[in-house]
Amino acid sequence: xxxxxxxxxxxxxxxxxxxxxxxxxxxxxxxxxxxxxxxxxxxxxxxxxxxxxxxxxxxxxxxxxxxxxxxxxxxxxxxxxxxxxxxxxxxxxxxxxxxxxxxxxxxxxxxxxxxxxxxxxxxxxxxxxxxxxxxxxxxxxxxxxxxxxxxxxxxxxxxxxxxxxxxxxxxxxxxxxxxxxxxxxxxxxxxxxxxxxxxxxxxxxxxxxxxxxxxxxxxxxxxxxxxxxxxxxxxxxxxxxxxxxxxxxxxxxxxxxxxxxxxxxxxxxxxxxxxxxxxxxxxxxxxxxxxxxxxxxxxxxxxxxxxxxxxxxxxxxxxxxxxxxxxxxxxxxxxxxxxxxxxxxxxxxxxxxxxxxxxxxxxxxxxxxxxxxxxxxxxxxxxxxxxxxxxxxxxxxxxxxxxxxxxxxxxxxxxxxxxxxxxxxxxxxxxxxxxxxxxxxxxxxxxxxxxxxxxxxxxxxxxxxxxxxxxxxxxxxxxxxxxxxxxxxxxxxxxxxxxxxxxxxxxxxxxxxxxxxxxxxxxxxxxxxxxxxxxxxxxxxxxxxxxxxxxxxxxxxxxxxxxxxxxxxxxxxxxxxxxxxxxxxxxxxxxxxxxxxxxxxxxxxxxxxxxxxxxxxxxxxxxxxxxxxxxxxxxxxxxxxxxxxxxxxxxxxxxxxxxxxxxxxxxxxxxxxxxxxxxxxxxxxxxxxxxxxxxxxxxxxxxxxxxxxxxxxxxxxxxxxxxxxxxxxxxxxxxxxxxxxxxxxxxxxxxxxxxxxxxxxxxxxxxxxxxxxxxxxxxxxxxxxxxxxxxxxxxxxxxxxxxxxxxxxxxxxxxxxxxxxxxxxxxxxxxxxxxxxxxx
Amino acid sequence: xxxxxxxxxxxxxxxxxxxxxxxxxxxxxxxxxxxxxxxxxxxxxxxxxxxxxxxxxxxxxxxxxxxxxxxxxxxxxxxxxxxxxxxxx
Numbered sequence: 001x002x003x004x005x006x007x008x009x010x011x012x013x014x015x016x017x018x019x020x021x022x023x024x025x026x027x028x029x030x031x032x033x034x035x036x037x038x039x040x041x042x043x044x045x046x047x048x049x050x051x052x053x054x055x056x057x058x059x060x061x062x063x064x065x066x067x068x069x070x071x072x073x074x075x076x077x078x079x080x081x082x083x084x085x086x087x088x089x090x091x092x093x094x095x096x097x098x099x100x101x102x103x104x105x106x107x108x109x110x111x112x113x114x115x116x117x118x119x120x121x122x123x124x125x126x127x128x129x130x131x132x133x134x135x136x137x138x139x140x141x142x143x144x145x146x147x148x149x150x151x152x153x154x155x156x157x158x159x160x161x162x163x164x165x166x167x168x169x170x171x172x173x174x175x176x177x178x179x180x181x182x183x184x185x186x187x188x189x190x191x192x193x194x195x196x197x198x199x200x201x202x203x204x205x206x207x208x209x210x211x212x213x214x215x216x217x218x219x220x221x222x223x224x225x226x227x228x229x230x231x232x233x234x235x236x237x238x239x240x241x242x243x244x245x246x247x248x249x250x251x252x253x254x255x256x257x258x259x260x261x262x263x264x265x266x267x268x269x270x271x272x273x274x275x276x277x278x279x280x281x282x283x284x285x286x287x288x289x290x291x292x293x294x295x296x297x298x299x300x301x302x303x304x305x306x307x308x309x310x311x312x313x314x315x316x317x318x319x320x321x322x323x324x325x326x327x328x329x330x331x332x333x334x335x336x337x338x339x340x341x342x343x344x345x346x347x348x349x350x351x352x353x354x355x356x357x358x359x360x361x362x363x364x365x366x367x368x369x370x371x372x373x374x375x376x377x378x379x380x381x382x383x384x385x386x387x388x389x390x391x392x393x394x395x396x397x398x399x400x401x402x403x404x405x406x407x408x409x410x411x412x413x414x415x416x417x418x419x420x421x422x423x424x425x426x427x428x429x430x431x432x433x434x435x436x437x438x439x440x441x442x443x444x445x446x447x448x449x450x451x452x453x454x455x456x457x458x459x460x461x462x463x464x465x466x467x468x469x470x471x472x473x474x475x476x477x478x479x480x481x482x483x484x485x486x487x488x489x490x491x492x493x494x495x496x497x498x499x500x501x502x503x504x505x506x507x508x509x510x511x512x513x514x515x516x517x518x519x520x521x522x523x524x525x526x527x528x529x530x531x532x533x534x535x536x537x538x539x540x541x542x543x544x545x546x547x548x549x550x551x552x553x554x555x556x557x558x559x560x561x562x563x564x565x566x567x568x569x570x571x572x573x574x575x576x577x578x579x580x581x582x583x584x585x586x587x588x589x590x591x592x593x594x595x596x597x598x599x600x601x602x603x604x605x606x607x608x609x610x611x612x613x614x615x616x617x618x619x620x621x622x623x624x625x626x627x628x629x630x631x632x633x634x635x636x637x638x639x640x641x642x643x644x645x646x647x648x649x650x651x652x653x654x655x656x657x658x659x660x661x662x663x664x665x666x667x668x669x670x671x672x673x674x675x676x677x678x679x680x681x682x683x684x685x686x687x688x689x690x691x692x693x694x695x696x697x698x699x700x701x702x703x704x705x706x707x708x709x710x711x712x713x714x715x716x717x718x719x720x721x722x723x724x725x726x727x728x729x730x731x732x733x734x735x736x737x738x739x740x741x742x743x744x745x746x747x748x749x750x751x752x753x754x755x756x757x758x759x760x761x762x763x764x765x766x767x768x769x770x771x772x773x774x775x776x777x778x779x780x781x782x783x784x785x786x787x788x789x790x791x792x793x794x795x796x797x798x799x800x801x802x803x804x805x806x807x808x809x810x811x812x813x814x815x816x817x818x819x820x821x822x823x824x825x826x827x828x829x830x831x832x833x834x835x836x837x838x839x840x
Numbered sequence: 841x842x843x844x845x846x847x848x849x850x851x852x853x854x855x856x857x858x859x860x861x862x863x864x865x866x867x868x869x870x871x872x873x874x875x876x877x878x879x880x881x882x883x884x885x886x887x888x889x890x891x892x893x894x895x896x897x898x899x900x901x902x903x904x905x906x907x908x909x910x911x912x913x914x915x916x917x918x919x920x921x922x923x924x925x926x927x928x929x
Contacts, residue, residue, distance in 0.1 A: 077885050077886060078885045080881070080885070082878070082881075082882055108911060109910070109911040109912055110911070111887070111910050111911070112886070112887050112909070112910060112911070112912045115885060115887075292881075330877060330880075330881075332877075332881050332884075333880065333881065333884055333889065336881070336884040336885060336889060337884075337889065337891075340887070340889070358897075361913070362897050362908070362913075365897060365898060365906060365913070366897075366898055369898055369900075369906065370898075371900045371903065463915070466915075467904055467906070467915045470903065470904045470915070470917060471900060471903035471904065474903075474904075474917060474918070585875075585879060585916070585917040585919045585920040586904055586915060586916060586917030586920065587879070587882060587883065587886065587914065587915070587916055587917070587920060588914070588915045589886065589912060589913065589914055589915070590906060590913040590914070590915050591913075592913070
């Protein structure tokens with residue numbers, strides 16, 4: 001994306017060529033993302049916990065003849081350097097200079113939300129305030145005197161309801177107007193006066209920074225320098241001289257504190273690009289950062305080209321010491337106090353709100369976060385999500401899978417063909433269609449699961465889940481916040497690892513990263529569904545009213561649960577050994593419960609689902625082709641090929657002779673109804689007519705010979721050899737070389753297990769039977785259980801390892817992650833299989 | 841047992857009472873926060889700072905607390921609650 005803001009130009013001839021970069025900033029849960037969706041008409045993502053929108057998003061919009069580029073900054077409470085979100089947002093505002101900043105404010109929680117606004121005012125960016133969720137505020141009886149509040153802050157206020165797209169046009173009009181005359185907008189805005197104790201220090205530091213700012217000398221007049229200081233009425237005036245004369249925009253300021261091109265002293269100002277805008281240098285804000293002893297203050301100053309940073313630091317340290325000695329409290333606390341004081345003053349004049357007792361959210365929370373009920377409710381909620389996913393998605397997935405089988409059957413080469421064309425058709429049918437098709441078939445399930453997670457997020461329940469689990473997590477030495485990356489990990493481990501950034505403590509972060517792969521990601525779902533569907537009967541265990549509780553759904557739930565239990569156990573061990581130390585405290589906002597907006601949920605679901613599909617379309621395709629090649633070469637030696645040809649010729653010669661198992665040992669396996677057929681009744685309907693007819697027809701005997709040849713070919717190939725090499729290790733867990741081969745594929749990406757199984761079996765049989773039937777014929781439920789354990793625990797995918805290495809800063813941790821998980825998986829699978837065999 | 845002691849001795853009678861000792865539904869005023877600077881600053885930014893009126897929405901024995909500050913609801917771990925000195929409103 002192009003984050004660099006182009007100069008906003010109102011061309012004199014009025015041609016419709018304006019492009020305005022709009023930044024959206026606001027607290028987490030302020031409805032910022034739904035507003036972004038409403039403005040851009042999609043391509044957004046609504047979340048209810050901190051850390052979801054780590055990446056900033058960009059979307060196009062249009063208002064009249066103006067093209068807008070809307071940048072969705074991560075949700076932040078402040079502009080300090082506590083979290084990566086804050087740093088991302090701050091750096092964008094400072095160094096990429098959007099033409100207008102829309103500050104999204106949740107007006108049902110005005111005072112806390114305006115804290116960020118005070119920082120934006122001090123920073124000095126052209127602001128428009130979107131008072132979002134004004135419907136919620138109105139319902140609860142909040143009345144805001146917009147005109148007065150707008151005047152007090154010096155920025156336009158527009159009421160919006162992002163989830164319903166209300167107020168968007170007015171908001172964009174206001175944004176375009178502000179972007180059209182940035183200097184005037186900045187001149188109107190008021191900054192916080194930090195009071196008699198702090199304000200002199202802030203001003204001194206501001207002047208000191210301005211003095212050392214090299215850019216200042218690029219053509220800023222002394223009057224302009226003055227303008228960085230607050231005007232006598234306490235508000236800061238930040239006016240600039242970009243472009244041409246904007247006419248008068250005095251707003252009652254004193255003449256010496258104004259700067260625009262008309263003052264004639266800023267000689268180069270008219271030629272300066274906006275990035276060197278002499279009056280948007282954030283000097284006053286940097287002064288507050290220096291006073292706060294912000295870790296990044298020095299770096300920011302240096303990046304802006306301000307010299308003698310160390311001298312400034314020394315000066316700031318002196319001021320800090322002075323303030324702390326005289327006031328008895330650190331400067332950053334006093335600054336925060338003054339900001340809240342400013343907000344409180346403004347709101348007490350302009351906002352009327354009923355003295356609400358316990359809100360609906362509080363009443364729900366009393367039950368949902370209850371000491372004893374909290375965890376059972378959490379478990380029940382997750383169970384409902386999985387049950388819904390399985391019930392609605394299962395039949396759809398089966399239809400898609402059957403469709404894929406049909407498609408592959410259409411292009412699958414006829415028996416005995418050869419040559420380059422044959423090779424291509426094999427690639428198409430056995431590689432691409434089988435491989436990608438198998439993944440695509442699970443899209444309904446993935447989408448439904450993502451939808452469930454989106455609903456939980458948007459309703460506000462996810463934060464409660466983190467709260468409820470904090471007790472458990474703190475016993476493990478982590479806090480509830482660590483559960484958020486893990487919850488994301490249910491979607492995909494990779495963003496989960498990225499989301500560990502919200503955890504401040506490195507020990508907690510590394511622990512969370514190492515156990516994250518135990519959260520069953522979306523990619524593992526297709527594998528679970530395949531193995532559960534193939535090897536376990538879809539029996540109804542209990543009938544809960546109209547909802548049947550199936551064995552498969554229960555087992556799926558159990559797998560997810562087992563992952564959580566193992567994650568807890570592993571972090572307990574890690575925290576007691578490698579990462580010993582005190583736990584970090586939990587501090588987290590609980591957003592009020594809200595009814596999730598359908599569009600938000602759909603967009604959310606679509607974005608994540610699309611990521612999965614893209615992966616299936618690109619990475620998986622590449623892997624599938626590589627695996628196809630690995631199972632195609634090296635080919636069988638000519639004498640074996642000749643032997644198979646001879647047997648085919650024999651069948652042709654003896655047309656009509658019944659099948660003889662002694663001559664064609666593969667016949668019963670390839671053709672007869674599979675032993676596990678009844679386990680998959682609904683599934684086999686599509687195939688029943690094609691497969692289960694007389695076992696002795698010449699066609700079926702030819703197919704059986706094909707099966708044997710393909711199996712021989714596979715065993716001869718690179719993949720087969722590697723799988724065979726692994727067999728001695730896998731055998732104690734009840735797994736053969738085929739499973740080992742699929743596991744090799746799963747290392748690339750978990751869902752490849754499914755497509756690899758598809759390829760392995762497509763090779764083993766030319767018939768149009770589904771993968772599930774073939775699996776049911778080959779493996780017992782006990783073997784299935786061992787496989788499920790391996791898929792859950794063993795070997796995180798390559799992407800996870802790469803991200804873990806990058807985020808932890810060392811391949812050492814990625815290697816540790818792979819080793820301990822694989823060892824754990826093997827031990828558990830072997831244990832379950834051996835004990836199970838002994839019992840059964 | 842901690843659970844009974846907390847109930848036997850009604851919270852809010854002492855001067856040096858911490859948030860961790862407060863009961864559900866109790867209205868309080870924050871008088872000081874004894875935590876490291878970073879946590880203090882973070883809490884202040886979220887509205888938890890000396891002089892502010894808060895209310896305990898719910899808390900688990902030994903578990904996290906839900907605190908109402910104006911219209912916000914803040915979840916705090918026990919250690920953090922122990923570092924917040926309060927007096928009854």
